[in-house]
Amino acid sequence: MPNEAVELLLAVLRLLEALGSEGSAEVCCRLAQVRVVEAEHWYQKALRADPDCVPALLGAADCHRKADRHAEAARLFQAAHEQRPLALKQLFHLGEALVLSGSAGEGRQILQLVSEGADALLLARAAATTALSHVLEQQHEFAL
Numbered sequence: 001m002p003n004e005a006v007e008l009l010l011a012v013l014r015l016l017e018a019l020g021s022e023g024s025a026e027v028c029c030r031l032a033q034v035r036v037v038e039a040e041h042w043y044q045k046a047l048r049a050d051p052d053c054v055p056a057l058l059g060a061a062d063c064h065r066k067a068d069r070h071a072e073a074a075r076l077f078q079a080a081h082e083q084r085p086l087a088l089k090q091l092f093h094l095g096e097a098l099v100l101s102g103s104a105g106e107g108r109q110i111l112q113l114v115s116e117g118a119d120a121l122l123l124a125r126a127a128a129t130t131a132l133s134h135v136l137e138q139q140h141e142f143a144l
Helices: 002-019 024-034 036-049 054-066 070-083 088-100 104-117 120-143
Strands: none
Touching: 002 024, 024 036, 024 054, 036 054, 054 070, 054 088, 070 088, 088 104, 088 120, 104 120
């Protein structure tokens, strides 16, 4: 069944591209979901078709986050957040990416927002990441 779904999505994508119609970003996002190994490729293709496509921004951000490319992940999470408010877990990932990319203060502000509405697990992760941001800042200051 997955191969049939992929073939159908690829056919729809070719048709949309041939017609110059909108909707190819959404199809690319679906392809990213069923072809997980190629997800980053499909999210990038979706963003070329529609730079404001929130599912593509979030998907690409998550790919960068998992690959430890924190600055790019933060940029994409932020772009998605400008389009519409992020869910708490996505907001946490934005704060975490900011902290890990060197924007500790900005990351802590986002993590504070997460802490105000999070469940216990996400609250613990936000607190741990906030603590990490302080350690990273101290290490940076010590290195100077």
